[in-house]
Amino acid sequence: MISLGPCEVEVPGEAHSLALIRMVVTSLAEMAGMDENRIGEIELAVDEACSNVVDHAYSGMNPHPSFNLAIYVDDNDFIIEIIDRGKHFNFNAHVLPKFPDHWDEGNVRGVGLFLIRKTVDQVTYEKLPDNRNCLKLVKHVRK
Amino acid sequence: MKECVIQREENGQLDILHLDGSLDAYSFPRLETALNQLRENSRNRVVLDCEGLDYISSAALGALIGFARRAREQNGDLKLAKLSAKIYNIVELLGFHKILEIHPEVGQAVSSFAG
Numbered sequence: 001m002i003s004l005g006p007c008e009v010e011v012p013g014e015a016h017s018l019a020l021i022r023m024v025v026t027s028l029a030e031m032a033g034m035d036e037n038r039i040g041e042i043e044l045a046v047d048e049a050c051s052n053v054v055d056h057a058y059s060g061m062n063p064h065p066s067f068n069l070a071i072y073v074d075d076n077d078f079i080i081e082i083i084d085r086g087k088h089f090n091f092n093a094h095v096l097p098k099f100p101d102h103w104d105e106g107n108v109r110g111v112g113l114f115l116i117r118k119t120v121d122q123v124t125y126e127k128l129p130d131n132r133n134c135l136k137l138v139k140h141v142r143k
Numbered sequence: 144m145k146e147c148v149i150q151r152e153e154n155g156q157l158d159i160l161h162l163d164g165s166l167d168a169y170s171f172p173r174l175e176t177a178l179n180q181l182r183e184n185s186r187n188r189v190v191l192d193c194e195g196l197d198y199i200s201s202a203a204l205g206a207l208i209g210f211a212r213r214a215r216e217q218n219g220d221l222k223l224a225k226l227s228a229k230i231y232n233i234v235e236l237l238g239f240h241k242i243l244e245i246h247p248e249v250g251q252a253v254s255s256f257a258g
Contacts, residue, residue: 015169019146022165022198040229047200051168099238103208111201111237118236 002032005072005079013064013084015054021069022047025080032073032141041119042078042139048112049082049135057086057133075141082135089133091125146170147196149177157188157256159249163195171203178210178221187219190252194225199233211243220244224252 009024011017025046029039050067058064065085072079096114097107116123122138147164158181166174181189189210193199211221222244226234234240246252 015167018167018169019165022167036229037232040232043198044200044233047167047198051200051202054168100241103238103242106212107205109202109205111205115201115233115236 003074004028004031005070007069007071009069009071010066011069013054013058013067013086015051017054018047018050021050024069025071028071028073029078032078034078034139034141038139038141038143042080042137045116045119045137045139046080046082048115049137052089052112053082053084053086057084057089059087061086073141078139078141080137082137083128084133084135085131086133088127089125147173149173151177154253156186157190157253158186159190159192159253161192161195165198166196166203167198167200168202171200171206174203175206178206182210182213185217187214187217188256189214189219189221190249190256191221191223192225192249193223193227193230194249196227196230199230201233201237204234204237204239208239208242220256222246222252222255224249 007028011021022043026039026043029042053067054064067082067084070081094113096117097111102111116137120137120139124136126134128134147162147166147170150161152159152161160177207221214220224246225248226245244252244255246255
């Protein structure tokens with residue numbers, strides 16, 4: 001039986017934080033007993049989510065605020081909350097791209113949320129009372 | 144977790160870029176710079192050796208699509224070789240395997256330009 005967390009991390013709101021975040025996430029996912037494929041998927045989802053914070057939520061902010069991660073692991077689920085201090089995003093209005101049409105139309109970006117939805121079992125996004133935003137990802141430890 | 148090191152190997156009319164490390168939103172501009180330099184020198188036939196690549200984000204893959212599209216307009220292309228199962232999974236999720244040629248070995252990717 002495993003129960004871990006919350007493991008809380010605060011990182012600079014810059015792209016150079018991404019490697020450290022992936023290292024923390026993959027280490028905890030390994031400890032949780034996730035297989036290689038599932039570790040790769042949660043790594044991708046978290047990296048894309050944090051890239052969106054840096055590129056979009058913090059766009060136009062100088063300097064970028066930090067953001068926080070809180071990770072919880074039990075026998076069933078790997079849960080990660082990504083809490084930022086940037087612009088709120090209309091999560092429900094976002095239209096997911098279709099592939100390969102998205103690329104054929106000349107786009108080269110805009111697929112992060114698609115990848116997040118595709119690789120985790122549950123995703124929610126909410127504005128917190130203190131005006132921060134929380135993206136919560138849940139991935140089952142096993143299929 | 145190391146940042147991406149890119150080594151260029153000139154092979155006649157084409158270039159092989161050997162990737163080692165991770166390509167994320169922080170490090171992919173390095174790949175973009177390498178690809179832009181090739182394009183500025185009219186070198187539009189590129190093979191990416193992904194054997195040492197341990198992570199790639201959607202932003203980096205987008206840069207590859209952009210280069211491949213422009214290279215094809217000049218009778219060139221960008222092809223991928225030696226993808227790990229993890230990298231192939233990301234490529235497949237985004238439908239890249241339907242757009243970019245993927246080869247198990249670098250030599251096969253190189254030979255395919257001759258055809």
